[in-house]
Amino acid sequence: MQHLWAGLAGNPVLPGEFVDRLVRVADDDIATELAHRADLSRAQAVALAGRVEESAVTLAHQGRLTAADVDPARWPDAAIALLDEGAGDPAWARVLARDPDRGRREKLAACPGLPSDAVAVLAADPDVEVVSELALWTDLPEVAGGLAAHPHAEVRHAAAYNEATPPAALAALLTGEGLPAARQCPVCDREEIPFVHDPDCQDADCDLPGGAACDGSHQYTLHRTYEAALRNPATPAEAAARFAGHPSGLLRQALAGRPDLPPDACARLARDPLPGVRSDLAANPALGADLIRTSAGAPDPAVRQSAARNPRIPLDVLVGLAGRFRVGTTLLPRIAACTAAETEALATSADPAARMLVAHRRDLPPELRDRLAGDRDARVAKAVAPHPGLSEARLLDMIGRHHVRVLAKAATNPDATAAVLDEIARRAVPAARRALREVARHPAARERALLVCLADDRARPFAAEHPALPPEVVAELVADPDPYVARTAAANPALPPDAMAALLAAC
Structure with missing residues (x-):
């Protein structure tokens, strides 16, 4: 019966008195559905939070609970959710920053707009997980920049992801210039060094990734920090480009997708021995026309498909590619950027590959849309079939021809x-x-x-x-x-009111 009540809880036409009855019997599943109801009243929201405390967080994020409804001592997680939405009392942050539950402090550290004194407390937290969360999410450049030089390598790794971290600090994380050496990492925090974690570790309580290692240089966490900084668009291109010849394929692959790559780095990565690096590079708009053409002719299908997604691929190359290989079934960036003249030329081309490519556009002029809907090539008709504006007669004709x-x-x-x-x-x-x-x-x-x-x-x-x-x-x-079908039916607004009442009779 609980699964049917959960279905009813999501039924948009459920009468208000039935909602009240479900609030009184709610479990986690029912509460999740009730919390997302558009017609849930404030009184019902408060009652639901009192019945199922976990629902208070969802209700806070949904805007159904306000700061006036939440006592942070009773519902601290809901208070953090309101702070995360910018709707909480800033004074709460000062108290919650010292909450004994580390998990709560971590969630708080990810909230935007925290008072500076609460941020200072979190930055000095004894648990590195809390400080790392702050380094990852803070939108204050001075805080992120300071944490990029934190003594713990894991905090630096988090700061390397944060786009608010100042470019100079991100560059330092890659080059090490002007940055004191880290003193700790997650590996040497737990193990005597030198240590390499067994990839086949059978310890159920161990959460170190396979291969995690530290010989005193914190090399595993340092490698992850490099990768994060290379993927961060705020990292200066000149600092990132130094990694084009790095021994690590993972780092070269992280670099290959940067749209600010200089030409010499592009040329070097285009010759990379790893297909994954060449594939990520092939979609990069930093590539010149010659390298795009080279990628489009590559023997590896993943490289060719990536080249097809490059917004700067020449149209003739893209059409030729589509005519010989599968290049995907979605609108490609170069086709989305076509001029009106290019669009018409593709739609009226004698080459079905050209017509198929442009048929994925959903802003075609009606005459071109209808022309493609009547195309003799099923691939073209299939691509244009979802286009809005097609008449009933054209859709039926298309179905009759291509089945x-x-x-x-x-x-x-x-x-x-x-x-x-x-x-x-x-x-x-x-x-x-x-x-x-x-x-x-x-x-x-x-x-x-x-x-x-x-x-x-x-x-x-x-x-x-x-x-x-x-x-x-x-x-x-x-x-x-x-039970899934039954629950779905219970949520159907066509369910008769007497059937709803029968399902709720046992409430």
Whole structure:
């Protein structure tokens, strides 16, 4: 019964008095659903937080609890959630910064806009996890910069991710220039050095990653710090570029995606022995046309696909690539940036690869959209099928010509009518079962198509929540042997009020 009550708790048309009854019996699952109700009153929110304390955090994030509703001594986690949303009392932070629960101090350290005295307490916290959290999330450059020089290597690692860390401090983390050596790391905190953690460690209480090592130089944490700084866009390009020849492939790969790479670093990474490095580089807009062409002709398919995603790839190269290889089924950045003239040229090209690429755009002029919808190539029709604005007649014609090859994509069209969805459901043979799931989710689906979807085990849960199902069918689904289907049906706004009342009779 609890799973059905949880479903009811998410039903958008559940009467207010029924919500009150669910608040009185709420467990964690029911409380999660109730906390997200758009019509939950302030009184119900306070009552729910009193019933299930964990829900107070969600309610605070949702704006259903305010500072006036929360006593930080009773609901400290909700108080932190309000501080995280910028809706709490700053005075709370000064108290919570000294909370005996380390986990709470960690959550507090991630909150924005904390008072400076609370920040100072957190920065001096005896637990490195708390200080690391502050280093990771603070938006104060002076705090992040100071923590980048912290004696503990793990705090420096966190600061290396933070885009608020000053560029000079990030550069120092990479070069070591002007930065005193770290004195501790997570490895030497726990083990006698030199130590290398066994990758096959069987100790269930051990949380050190496999391969974590320290010989006094804190090399494992230092490597992670390098990687974080290389991925940080605030790190100066000249400091990052020094790693183009680093022995670590992971660090070269972290560098390869930076859009501010200088040409000499691009050229060096383009010759990298690791396909992963060349793949990340191939999508980098820092590449010149020659290197993009080289990447597009690479034997490795991952490198070619990355080159296709490069926003600066020449159109002729991209069209040639799409004609010979699979380059994905989404709108590519270079196609999204096409001018009106380029768009028309692609849409009217004799090359189906060119037409397929541009058919993924959702802002095509109506004449080009309709032209592509009638394309003889199924790949082109499939790409344009979700485009808004296609008429019922064009969608039905497309389905009639290309059958299962376009069914699933046509079912995602926001303008698909009930007649189109009925036809898709009729044609959705086992090879096109995904189309039934899309039909079951479509707001325009009606009884005929939805009943077909209910007969498919994968589409059934989606159909069970569709408000166009007849009320008597929804009431029957509440007794479905699949508890997920039953719960979904209980959340369906088409569920009759008397069926809701029957489910709540035991409350």
